[in-house]
Amino acid sequence: MLLDNKVALITGSSGIGEAAAKLLASAGARVGVLGHTEEEVDATVASILEQGGKAVPLVADVADAEAMQLATDRLVQTYGRLDIVFANAGINGVWASLETLTPEDWDKTLNVNLRGTFLTVKYAVPYLKKQGGSVIITASVNGTRMFSNTGATAYASSKAAQVAFAKMTALELAKHRIRVNVICPGAIGTEIDDNTERKHLDDIREPANFPDGDIPLTDGQPGTAEQVAQLVLFLASDLSSHITGTEIWIDGAQSLLRG
Numbered sequence: 001m002l003l004d005n006k007v008a009l010i011t012g013s014s015g016i017g018e019a020a021a022k023l024l025a026s027a028g029a030r031v032g033v034l035g036h037t038e039e040e041v042d043a044t045v046a047s048i049l050e051q052g053g054k055a056v057p058l059v060a061d062v063a064d065a066e067a068m069q070l071a072t073d074r075l076v077q078t079y080g081r082l083d084i085v086f087a088n089a090g091i092n093g094v095w096a097s098l099e100t101l102t103p104e105d106w107d108k109t110l111n112v113n114l115r116g117t118f119l120t121v122k123y124a125v126p127y128l129k130k131q132g133g134s135v136i137i138t139a140s141v142n143g144t145r146m147f148s149n150t151g152a153t154a155y156a157s158s159k160a161a162q163v164a165f166a167k168m169t170a171l172e173l174a175k176h177r178i179r180v181n182v183i184c185p186g187a188i189g190t191e192i193d194d195n196t197e198r199k200h201l202d203d204i205r206e207p208a209n210f211p212d213g214d215i216p217l218t219d220g221q222p223g224t225a226e227q228v229a230q231l232v233l234f235l236a237s238d239l240s241s242h243i244t245g246t247e248i249w250i251d252g253a254q255s256l257l258r259g
Contacts, residue, residue, distance in 0.1 A: 001028030002237050008032065008084035009075055011062055011120055013040040016138060016188065017088045018047075019225035020232040025053030027233060029084065032075035034058040036089075054079075062089045062116030072123040082127035084236045087120040088138040090158075095151040106154045113158035117165060121180075125173065132177025136235045137166050141186045141255040144247060148258050159184075163247050170245030179244035181235050186251025187215060187222035217252030 006029045010021045013035030025031045025048045033048075033055055035041040041057045048055040056078050060067035076082050093109030094101060117137055124135070142149055143156030144163055163182050170180035214220060231250055234240050249255055 003027040003029035006083040007079045010086040012089035013044045016225045016228045018044045019229035023229040030054040030079045032058050036061050063111040068119040069123045083133040085124045085135045087117045109154040128178045129176045134236050135180040137182045139182045139184045146255040167245045182247040184249045186254035189222045215252040215254045
């Protein structure tokens with residue numbers, strides 16, 4: 001199979017992370033499913049095991065350095081190596097005007113999205129260096145090609161920074177045969193939007209009218225976590241062996257319309 005003998009660390013145990021964990025496991029990878037909610041992690045691992053795949057549950061806060069190092073070490077102790085890292089865990093956080101957004105709101109979003117990415121990759125690198133591998137980071141259309149979601153300043157800033165992080169580390173790690181790429185999803189049918197706290201955005205949003213269905217490729221329908229997982233599988237595999245330092249938008253042309 002495409003990922004036989006590979007070991008993957010995937011952060012975020014629901015939505016895109018869940019879909020990617022299941023798909024990579026079905027392609028032969030042994031998967032470490034990492035999340036901060038034990039129930040979600042266990043459910044995803046159980047589903048993989050039921051399908052005959054191999055997976056281990058890892059419960060940690062991606063912004064906690066000690067917990068991330070311990071979780072990464074545990075995965076390698078279990079399966080003996082690490083080849084693929086999907087740094088996917090993230091939050092939308094609070095969307096609000098600069099005057100309303102608190103320093104605590106800002107710090108929480110940046111800690112999970114940016115510090116979490118840094119820690120995930122940092123503690124994986126010593127293991128990836130042994131044989132090379134692939135790092136995939138989930139950013140967003142926000143902050144990279146689309147800036148019309150007024151109030152998403154902290155979120156968009158964290159996502160733009162993830163792209164810069166990927167480009168810097170792609171060059172640094174290339175000599176070790178480690179590839180680093182970024183996926184930038186648009187509207188995807190997951191639960192992350194349910195966890196977004198919006199505060200008085202109508203007061204600051206610039207008026208703009210978009211056609212009914214602002215995702216041209218699908219007449220307004222959002223993409224699926226499974227579609228994003230297919231892109232993750234491509235970037236995790238040797239099919240993308242000469243691609244690094246690159247961001248790929250997966251949004252049905254949404255960001256081209258709304259940018």
